[in-house]
Each structure stands twice: as C-alpha cells, then as structure tokens.
Amino acid sequence: MGGPPPGFRxxxxxxxxxxxxxTNFQLRPVxxxxxxxxxxxxxALLLVAALAGLGLAVNLLVxxxxxxxxxxxxxxxxxxPPEVSGSxxxxxxxxxxxxxxxxxxCAGIGLGxxxxxxxSDGVSQLSFSLLHANHTLSSIDRLVSxxxxxxxxxxxxxxxxxxEVMAPRTxxxxxxxxxxxxxxxxxxxxxxxxxxxxxxxxxxxxxESVSFVEEYxxxxxxxxxxxxxxxxxxxxxxxxxxxxxxxxxMTVMSLLVLILxxxxxxxxxxxxxGLSDFCSSPDPYVLNLTRAETGLNPEILHYYFLCNQMVxxxxxxxxxxxxxxxxxIYAQLQGLEREAVPQFPAAQKPLLALEEMLNVTEGNxxxxxxxxxxxxxxxxxxxxxxxxxxxxxxxxxxxxxxSLLSALALxxxxxxxxxxxxxxxxxxxxxxxxxxxxxxxxxxxxSDPHL
Amino acid sequence: MGGPPPGFRxxxxxxxxxxxxxTNFQLRPVxxxxxxxxxxxxxALLLVAALAGLGLAVNLLVxxxxxxxxxxxxxxxxxxPPEVSGSxxxxxxxxxxxxxxxxxxCAGIGLGxxxxxxxSDGVSQLSFSLLHANHTLSSIDRLVSxxxxxxxxxxxxxxxxxxEVMAPRTxxxxxxxxxxxxxxxxxxxxxxxxxxxxxxxxxxxxxESVSFVEEYxxxxxxxxxxxxxxxxxxxxxxxxxxxxxxxxxMTVMSLLVLILxxxxxxxxxxxxxGLSDFCSSPDPYVLNLTRAETGLNPEILHYYFLCNQMVxxxxxxxxxxxxxxxxxIYAQLQGLEREAVPQFPAAQKPLLALEEMLNVTEGNxxxxxxxxxxxxxxxxxxxxxxxxxxxxxxxxxxxxxxSLLSALALxxxxxxxxxxxxxxxxxxxxxxxxxxxxxxxxxxxxSDPHL
Numbered sequence: 001m002g003g004p005p006p007g008f009r010x011x012x013x014x015x016x017x018x019x020x021x022x023t024n025f026q027l028r029p030v031x032x033x034x035x036x037x038x039x040x041x042x043x044a045l046l047l048v049a050a051l052a053g054l055g056l057a058v059n060l061l062v063x064x065x066x067x068x069x070x071x072x073x074x075x076x077x078x079x080x081p082p083e084v085s086g087s088x089x090x091x092x093x094x095x096x097x098x099x100x101x102x103x104x105x106c107a108g109i110g111l112g113x114x115x116x117x118x119x120s121d122g123v124s125q126l127s128f129s130l131l132h133a134n135h136t137l138s139s140i141d142r143l144v145s146x147x148x149x150x151x152x153x154x155x156x157x158x159x160x161x162x163x164e165v166m167a168p169r170t171x172x173x174x175x176x177x178x179x180x181x182x183x184x185x186x187x188x189x190x191x192x193x194x195x196x197x198x199x200x201x202x203x204x205x206x207x208e209s210v211s212f213v214e215e216y217x218x219x220x221x222x223x224x225x226x227x228x229x230x231x232x233x234x235x236x237x238x239x240x241x242x243x244x245x246x247x248x249x250m251t252v253m254s255l256l257v258l259i260l261x262x263x264x265x266x267x268x269x270x271x272x273x274g275l276s277d278f279c280s281s282p283d284p285y286v287l288n289l290t291r292a293e294t295g296l297n298p299e300i301l302h303y304y305f306l307c308n309q310m311v312x313x314x315x316x317x318x319x320x321x322x323x324x325x326x327x328x329i330y331a332q333l334q335g336l337e338r339e340a341v342p343q344f345p346a347a348q349k350p351l352l353a354l355e356e357m358l359n360v361t362e363g364n365x366x367x368x369x370x371x372x373x374x375x376x377x378x379x380x381x382x383x384x385x386x387x388x389x390x391x392x393x394x395x396x397x398x399x400x401x402x403s404l405l406s407a408l409a410l411x412x413x414x415x416x417x418x419x420x421x422x423x424x425x426x427x428x429x430x431x432x433x434x435x436x437x438x439x440x441x442x443x444x445x446x447s448d449p450h451l
Numbered sequence: 452m453g454g455p456p457p458g459f460r461x462x463x464x465x466x467x468x469x470x471x472x473x474t475n476f477q478l479r480p481v482x483x484x485x486x487x488x489x490x491x492x493x494x495a496l497l498l499v500a501a502l503a504g505l506g507l508a509v510n511l512l513v514x515x516x517x518x519x520x521x522x523x524x525x526x527x528x529x530x531x532p533p534e535v536s537g538s539x540x541x542x543x544x545x546x547x548x549x550x551x552x553x554x555x556x557c558a559g560i561g562l563g564x565x566x567x568x569x570x571s572d573g574v575s576q577l578s579f580s581l582l583h584a585n586h587t588l589s590s591i592d593r594l595v596s597x598x599x600x601x602x603x604x605x606x607x608x609x610x611x612x613x614x615e616v617m618a619p620r621t622x623x624x625x626x627x628x629x630x631x632x633x634x635x636x637x638x639x640x641x642x643x644x645x646x647x648x649x650x651x652x653x654x655x656x657x658x659e660s661v662s663f664v665e666e667y668x669x670x671x672x673x674x675x676x677x678x679x680x681x682x683x684x685x686x687x688x689x690x691x692x693x694x695x696x697x698x699x700x701m702t703v704m705s706l707l708v709l710i711l712x713x714x715x716x717x718x719x720x721x722x723x724x725g726l727s728d729f730c731s732s733p734d735p736y737v738l739n740l741t742r743a744e745t746g747l748n749p750e751i752l753h754y755y756f757l758c759n760q761m762v763x764x765x766x767x768x769x770x771x772x773x774x775x776x777x778x779x780i781y782a783q784l785q786g787l788e789r790e791a792v793p794q795f796p797a798a799q800k801p802l803l804a805l806e807e808m809l810n811v812t813e814g815n816x817x818x819x820x821x822x823x824x825x826x827x828x829x830x831x832x833x834x835x836x837x838x839x840x841x842x843x844x845x846x847x848x849x850x851x852x853x854s855l856l857s858a859l860a861l862x863x864x865x866x867x868x869x870x871x872x873x874x875x876x877x878x879x880x881x882x883x884x885x886x887x888x889x890x891x892x893x894x895x896x897x898s899d900p901h902l
Contacts, residue, residue: 110561117565121572132830313817320813327778362771366764369817370824379583379830 008385010279013393017276023047034277034285045270052266056259059411066415094419095239101412102232108405109229115398116221118391123214125387129380130207136380137196137203140371144194147364151187154357155180158350162336165347172340179332179354182325186361189322193315193372195300201293221399224260228406231257235413242424251417258410265403272396279389286381307378315372319365326365330358459836461730464844468727474498485728485736496721503717507710510862517866545870546690552863553683559856560680566849567672569842574665576838580831581658587831588647588654591822595645598815602638605808606631609801613787616798623791630783630805633776637812640773644766644823646751652744672850675711679857682708686864693875702868709861716854723847730840737832758829766823770816777816781809 022030022044030040159180166172231253238246278285287305291298299314313319333354340347370376473481473495481491610631617623682704689697729736738756742749750765764770784805791798821827 110558110564113561114565114568312814316814316817319817320810323774323813324778324781327775328782330775331779331782359771362774363763363767366767366770366820367824369820370826373818373821375821376826376830379827 008282008382008389010389011393013397014276014279014389017273018280020048020273020276022273032277033281034274036274045274048273049266049270052262052269055265055407056262059258059262059407063411063414067418070419094416094423098413098416098420099236099239101409101416102236105228105232105406105409105413108402108409109225109232111398111405112221112225112228112402115395115400115402116218116225117395118398119395120214120218122387122391122393122395123210125391126384127207127211127214129384129387130203130210132383133377133380134203134207136371136376140368141194141197143364143368143371144190144197147361147368148187148191150357150361150364151183151190154354155183155187158354158357159183161350162347162354165344165350166336166340169340169343172336175332175336179329179336182329182332186322186325186329189318189325190365190368193318193368195296199294199296201290221264224264225402228257228261232409235417239420244421244424247417247421247424251414251421254410254414254417258407258414261403261407261410265400265407268396268400268403272393272400275389275393275396279385279393282385282389304374304377305381307374311374313372313374319369319372322365326358326362330355333358459733459833459840461840462844464848465727465730465840468724469731471499471724471727473724483728484732485725487725496725499724500717500721503713503720506716506858507713510709510713510858514862514865518869521870545867545874549864549867549871550687550690552860552867553687556679556683556857556860556864559853559860560676560683562849562856563672563676563679563853566846566851566853567669567676568846569849570846571665571669573838573842573844573846574661576842577835578658578662578665580835580838581654581661583834584828584831585654585658587822587827591819592645592648594815594819594822595641595648598812598819599638599642601808601812601815602634602641605805606634606638609804609808610634612801613791613798613805616795616801617787617791620791620794623787626783626787630780630787633780633783637773637776637780640769640776641816641819644769644819646747650745650747652741672715675715676853679708679712683860686868690871695872695875698868698872698875702865702872705861705865705868709858709865712854712858712861716851716858719847719851719854723844723851726840726844726847730836730844733836733840755825755828756832758825762825764823764825770820770823773816777809777813781806784809 018032020032022032022041024030024040024043025047030044032044035041159176163173163176163180166176231250234246235250235254237243238250283305287301290296290305291301294301297314303311303314333351336347337351337355341351469483471483473483473492475481475491475494476498481495483495486492610627614624614627614631617627682701685697686701686705688694689701734756738752741747741756742752745752748765754762754765784802787798788802792802
C-alpha cells in the first residue's frame, strides 16, 4: 500500500503542553497519560486549573495594595499645597494607559471570537465524523440483513421449486441440495459479519451529546466575550464622556469580568493540558474506551484503529469462504442449466431467478467488502482526531490567550480607573464644559497650572 | 444503503449569490452556470468586479466634492469675524467621527483576519482531499501491479514445475493447464482495473499548484490587512498627538488603501459570484473537466462523482469474473492436491506455494474491491467541495465585509481628517501645551469662546 494515507500527527503545541508536570494534591508526580477516570489524574488537572485561581488571588492582592497606596497618596497631598495635588500630566497618563489596556483587551476579544469559532469547528468535525462512521456501521448492518434475507428467500422458494421440478433425476436434485447447503452457509457467514449488531454504543448518540455540550460551551463563551466587549466599550465611553457613575459601574463590572476571565483561564488551561495528554497518543485510550463500551472483539478494534499492513483483516477468512461458496453456487447453477433445462423446461424460470439473485448478491458482497475495509472508518477516526487535536486545540489556545489578555487589560484598567476618575472635573463644571469638551481627558480646568 | 452519506449541500449564501444577474459587456443576459472558459461568462464576472470600480469612482467623486465644499467653507469665514471661523464643537465632532470610523475599520480588519484564515482552511481541506484521492488512486495502481506480478510469477515458476512433475498423467497436466489459463485470465482482468494508469492528470500536482496560489493569496491579504491596520493606528496616533505631518502622510496612505480596498472588493465580489455559480451545481463542471483532462470512460467518472445506488459499479463484472476464476483455481488446486500428491510427492511443494499465493491474492483482491468502491473517492470529493463551498465561501464573504467596512471607514476618515487637521493648534502652541494635553482633540485655545 506504500505508507499510510495522510493522517493525524500531534502538533508542537500538543507536545509542549503534554510536558507540563502533573502532580496530585500531595504534590507527588502523576503519569501524564490521559486517564480522566483516575483520581490522581483528575487532581493533576484540578491543580492546573487552581494555578489560575492563584493568579487571581495574586492579582487581587496586588490590585488592592496598589489602590490602597494610591488612595493614601491621594489623601496625603490634599492637606498640602494645591500645586502638588493635581500633578498636571498624572491624570492624562493614567487615562491613556487605561485606554491602551482596554484597546488591548478589545484585540484579545477579537482573538477570543476567533478561538471560539475554531474550537466549534473542530468539535463539529468530530460530530460529522461520528455521523459518517454511524452511517458506515448501519450500512453494513442493513446490507448484511438484506443479503441474508435475499439468500434465505431464494433458498425457500426458487431452490425448492427447482428440486420439485427435477425430482425425477436424483443426481440433479443432489446438485440443487448442494447449492442449498452452500447458500445457507453463505447466509450464516455473512450474518456473522454484521459485527456492530446489538452493540450498545451508538455513534449518532455520542455525536448528539457532543454537539449539545458544545452548543452551550459556545454560547457561554459568546456571552462572556460580549460582556467583556461591552465592559471595555462602556468604560471607554465613560472615560470619554467623563461620566463618574458610568466609570464606577464599569469598575465594578470590570472586577466581575476579571474574576470570570481568571476562572475561564483556569478551565481552558486544564482543558488544554488534558486535551494535549489525549492527543499525544490517542489510540490506546480510545481503543480501551471503545472496547469497554462495545464489548467488541479486540482484533476487530485493532484492525479499525490501526489500519495498517501489519494488522490483517479479521473478516478476511469469512469473506474468502463466502466468496468461494458463491462461486461454487454459480458453477453448480451453470451445470444445472446445461443438464436440466433441456429435460425440464419448467426449471428455466427458477434457475434464471437464482442467477439474477446471485449477481445481486455478488454486487452486495463487493459493497460489503468495501464497507468492512478499515479505510473508511479509519479515515473518519483520523478526521475526528484532526478536528479535536488540531482545530479545537488551536481554538483553545486562542481562548487561553484571550483570557490572559482580558485579565491583563482589566487589571490595568482597574489600577488606573480610580486614578482617572479622581481627575474628572466636579459635576457642575463637567456639565458646563461638556459641549466643547467631548473628549476631555484633561485635569479639571481649575487645577491646570497653564491657565 | 439507506440514503447517501452526509455530504455537501450548497448553503443559502451560494443560492443568494447565484441569483446575481449575469450579463456580458453588451448587457445581454448570460447563463449563470459556471463556465470560466466562455468569454460571455468571463465578461459577466468582470462586470461584477467593475461594479467595485464604479463604487470607487463614485466614492472619490463624493469625497472630492465634499472636501471642495468644506475647503470653500473653510476659506470663506477666514475673511469674516473670528467668532464664526472655529465653531467650537465642529473640530471635536469631526475628530470623533473620524475616531469612530477608524475603530469600525479596526473591527473590519479583525473580520478580515478571520475571513482570510477561513478561506485558507477551506483551500487546505481541498488540497488534503486531493492528496487523499491521489493516495487511493496510486494504491489501486500499485496493488494491481503487485497482484498481477505475483500471479505471473506463480504461473511461470510453480505451475510449470507442477506440470513437469505430473507429466506422466495427462489429465492432471490438463487440470494444471486449466488453472494456468484461469490465472492468466485473472491477471488480465485485474490489469484492466488499474483505470488511473497512464492518466496525465495527477491530483498531487493539482494540490501543489492550488497550495502555491493559496499561499500567495494568503500572504497578499495579510499584507493588505496589516497595511490597513497600520494606517488606522497611525492615524489615531496622529489625531491623539495632533501631529500634522503624521496626519497628512496618513491621509495620503488612506487614499491609497481606499483604492486597494475597493480593488480587493471587486476581486472578492467576482470570486464570490463565480464560486457560488460553481457551488450551486458542481458535479457537471467537475465531471466535464475531469473527462477532458483524463480521457477516462464517462461510466467510471459517473460512478465516482455520483456514487449512489442508481449508478452500478463499472468494475462489477470484472471483479465478479476474477472472483469466480480465483475460486475455480482454488477448487482445481484442491483437486490436484487430492489426486496428485499421493502419486507425486514432489508436487506438494509447488501446490502449497500456489495455495499460499492464492490466499494472498484473495486478500489483495478484497483490498482492491474496497479501494475501487466509490465511497472513498466520493468522500474525498465531498470533503473538497465542503472545503471550497462552505469554508472558503464563508471566508470570502468575511473578506468582502472587511473590504466594505474598510472602504467605508477610510472614506469617512478621509472626509473628516482635513477638517480635524484644520483644527489642530499651530506648531508652536502645540509644543508648549503638549505636556499637559496628551489627548488633545480640542479647538485651539485661542479660539475657545469659553476662556
């Protein structure tokens, strides 16, 4: 076959994230193979998520200390001379750093929208592959039932008619009996090929639940992104309009969104590490899971999951036997046509019907060979892995970047908003000058030393 | 088979864009079926692209008239009293509309990055499908050569040995001769199945040229998007810093990028209409093109491109004949083993070798049946179409939106930039107040009626 078809290779990011040290709550190292059912592994992922919680705590602490310090500095000069209090470019610098941080946050939000859409693309590719695999599996099932039914009905009606017609010559009846035995053997062999019949796992149901979860994840991120965007834009508006109450409300909202950002960052980091562990060697995990869920023969699962020249088809022998039996039936029918038809013209009709049935069965047989071959299902598996480990992984990393940028931007904004707000002119003067100063980021006119 | 597998359906956008009226240069209506080699159709697409040129012309005309009018208004009051000249909130309003337009342009640039990446995704899916199809086709070729060679060598060595060993009994030699004839027939039948041998079209080369073109398209858009982004950001910087020379340079650059935006919009509109014409019914065009390029039997092409129950496999008959011949060879070898081995023990070795060869050939035969079945190649075709008609189409529409937003934003900015620039304070005062007014979007202090 000349090498496997172009398939899935784990990317550099997968390898990098797979290297993240895994430890349980007792800080003992844990193997980094994907095992979501094991408690130690769950603890390792929870610890990764907890890092974000730590980041949030440090962030809030630094923020609190900074605000406390600037509050003290703010209050001290109030007792001193007025020249020192409103350092002329302090307010502008603070405001500009706030605006720059918010614009950076907006860029992060753009990345977040992109990442959310990429993740969604990857998951929908996974669902699509599952649907396609389901189609293949149910086609095998249906094709086998159809073919077996056709063979059975031919054995019951046409072969019986033939035997009755040719009853006077026992050697012809014996040949027909031989064909009947062969047809029954083929029907039995084919019946055993429908390996997915009665398996409790339905790929279509897995696809449905994956799509269901993904829909809510997608929606939750869209809402988070929109909330983030609104906070950024309204904060910018508040700064531009120098509206104190808007800036105060947005400061509170920023704090809320900051907490949400760190929370989502924790979830994303844990998900990215888990996904990288899965993607670095997905075969063993999926193989074990499928074996446990379906109870299928490991030989069949290996054939479909590996699909290379080393693994021979577990259906090969049955297919070859069925094929030989079909060819023998054909040869016997040809013999009967030569021998019996001149003597019993009534035998012609059932014989022709049997040959027609045999042609259709051989066509179905070829379709069955094609469906049972590992190429189709293995390609679906590869596409599902690519969706999950390339697109979704990329999307997840962009979402992580978004959370990081958003947290940085909001932390900077929270640091500078009270400072900027303290430099707003008092309400009455604001109302007076609002017509001429729509963009005012200036210190109040009264404290401007240049005037 | 119970309905086709989940495949490609043209989206609503494809239907919508396919409805765009097509006319040639003489404004006579042209059929909207995709036919890029026909002059009338080329003219229809060129006309769609020319609409963007018309838009550019109208845009430049309106811009020129607006600037002329505001220039006249600007110059007239200079002779009049100074109170009228610098209407206090005119500058701020103009500047803010410019900032809003530029921010809108930045949002458009974000959409453009997304669209560029989507288009690239779609095209890379097309390349990937072509590579996969190439792998399938070359596997068929290699498998056929391998099997035929194996059969030929068995006929030359083992069957000849067998005939020499069994020479004393002519009826056994006749049976061996029968097996030889059947093996030669199978080799010939199989040789005819390698339908892609000698076909001048190589999917791998098509994939390479598609990727090559796509790389340059992607790079060109990235450069355009970055240029656009830089112009927006530096214009904002110029407004914030009230730097006259920066704003002048950026006005000129904006004009350039405006022309580029309209140009790219024309290309995208023509590409979107062409792609929608292709995607609304891709089969006939691809079928005709492949037939012309490969010279393959239309029956084979129909089988692969349609791949439903209506179209029977053109290989069915050959496969069935080969299968029957293989079964007959097996039966004859079994007979020979029964008859000849007790009498000629030397016949055992070549007979076992022949049976081994037959088992391998039957395994290869099943693989060949699977590869020749339309499912695999048709799935690649469907994936290529989905890549082109869903992802690339979506990306193209986002790029169109980017061009539109960018053109709107730049046109608005060009309208308001000279106005904003006229309100900048003169150079010396700017230097004096630059420390305290980092964000100055105010009319010059001298003309402020509030002071």
